[in-house]
Amino acid sequence: MGMRGNRDFQADIGDLKKYIGIALVVFVVIVFLFSGSFIVEPGHRGVLVTMGKVSPNFAPEGFGLKAPLITTVIPVAIRQQAKTMKAECYSSDLQQVNVELRVLFRIPEAAVVKIYQEYAGDPFDTLIVPRVNEAIKEVTALQSAETIVKKREEIKSKALAAARLKVGSVLAIEDIVIQNISLSKELEAAIEAKMVQEQEAAKAKFIQQKTEIEANTAVIRAKGEAQAIEIRGRALRDSPALIQLQIVEKWDGKAPLVVGGGGGGSNILLPIGDLKR
Numbered sequence: 001m002g003m004r005g006n007r008d009f010q011a012d013i014g015d016l017k018k019y020i021g022i023a024l025v026v027f028v029v030i031v032f033l034f035s036g037s038f039i040v041e042p043g044h045r046g047v048l049v050t051m052g053k054v055s056p057n058f059a060p061e062g063f064g065l066k067a068p069l070i071t072t073v074i075p076v077a078i079r080q081q082a083k084t085m086k087a088e089c090y091s092s093d094l095q096q097v098n099v100e101l102r103v104l105f106r107i108p109e110a111a112v113v114k115i116y117q118e119y120a121g122d123p124f125d126t127l128i129v130p131r132v133n134e135a136i137k138e139v140t141a142l143q144s145a146e147t148i149v150k151k152r153e154e155i156k157s158k159a160l161a162a163a164r165l166k167v168g169s170v171l172a173i174e175d176i177v178i179q180n181i182s183l184s185k186e187l188e189a190a191i192e193a194k195m196v197q198e199q200e201a202a203k204a205k206f207i208q209q210k211t212e213i214e215a216n217t218a219v220i221r222a223k224g225e226a227q228a229i230e231i232r233g234r235a236l237r238d239s240p241a242l243i244q245l246q247i248v249e250k251w252d253g254k255a256p257l258v259v260g261g262g263g264g265g266s267n268i269l270l271p272i273g274d275l276k277r
Contacts, residue, residue, distance in 0.1 A: 036068035043079035045109060047116045048072075058112045074116060080106045080174060083124050087136045095145035098182040099136055103128055104174040111170050119170075127171055128163075135162035145183055152178045 039062065040046040046059030050071040059073060066073060082104045089097045105128055107115060119126050136159045140148055148155055160176045167173055 036065055038064050038066055038073045040064065040073070040075060044075040044077050045112045047074040047076055047113055049074060054113060054117055056113060058109070076107060076112045076116060078107050078109055078112065080104060081124070083128075084179070085129050085132065087133045089137045089140040091140055091145040091148055092142055093144045095183065097140055097145055097148055099140070099178060100180040100182075101132065101136065102177040102179050103132055104177070106172050106174065108169065108172055115170065123171060127167060128173065131166040132159070132163045132173070132176065135159045135166060138162060149181055149183065152181060 038046065038059070040059055042061050044061060046064070048055035048057075048059055048066060048071055050067055058076075064073075082102055084100065084102050087099045087101065089099055091097055103124070105124065107123060115123055115127075136155075139155055139158045139162060143151075143155065156176055156178050160173065163176065164173050
């Protein structure tokens with residue numbers, strides 16, 4: 001009885017080892033299956049690194065297969081991003097100008113592998129910030145502080161063009177937005193006072209021009225009226241019968257029927273009989 005029980009126990013141990021072996025095989029298979037596949041999220045591309053060697057071709061978004069355990073997939077975002085940076089600049093009149101910028105950029109699909117291989121850290125910090133900073137300083141150094149404040153769109157366009165040249169094709173700078181320009185309080189007050197003076201001068205010039213136009217219009221109107229009176233008087237002198245015609249045209253058919261007289265002038269009698277017919 002004891003011998004038989006020992007054999008049964010050994011059989012159970014053997015079955016247990018068998019099940020453990022099967023479980024280990026299944027586990028290894030599962031690990032290999034999971035480590036041999038990957039998923040790249042939308043808006044990203046995958047850089048494949050196998051035992052320290054970078055694949056020259058990136059992996060597109062979606063499901064893919066790789067060498068289990070020895071290959072790592074590094075996701076790199078290619079969708080447009082926006083980040084804020086600050087630049088301390090000096091104008092052509094040696095005034096300090098602090099500019100706050102928002103840069104819109106993206107990583108071109110063709111540059112994903114190159115950026116991972118050749119540049120460490122965040123591409124924005126290592127590639128964009130230094131070059132945009134340099135570009136905005138070059139542009140502001142050629143303009144006065146007042147011009148920088150008044151023509152920020154022009155400053156932005158020039159800085160964007162310069163930054164794109166400096167970055168090249170490694171990254172795509174879509175746009176640069178100047179969010180804020182800060183000057184010293186004294187300089188801001190001086191620029192504001194100058195702008196108020198310019199507005200008052202423009203208003204005074206407008207009023208002066210308006211007055212001159214009104215005066216010229218009055219002179220032209222007076223000359224026109226004088227010429228009209230002169231022409232009318234000349235016509236009356238040349239055609240005395242014109243006076244009688246005007247009286248007849250304006251007569252309303254009521255008395256008095258005799259116009260003039262009493263002062264030595266000639267009387268004008270209206271043809272009543274003819275008018276009633």
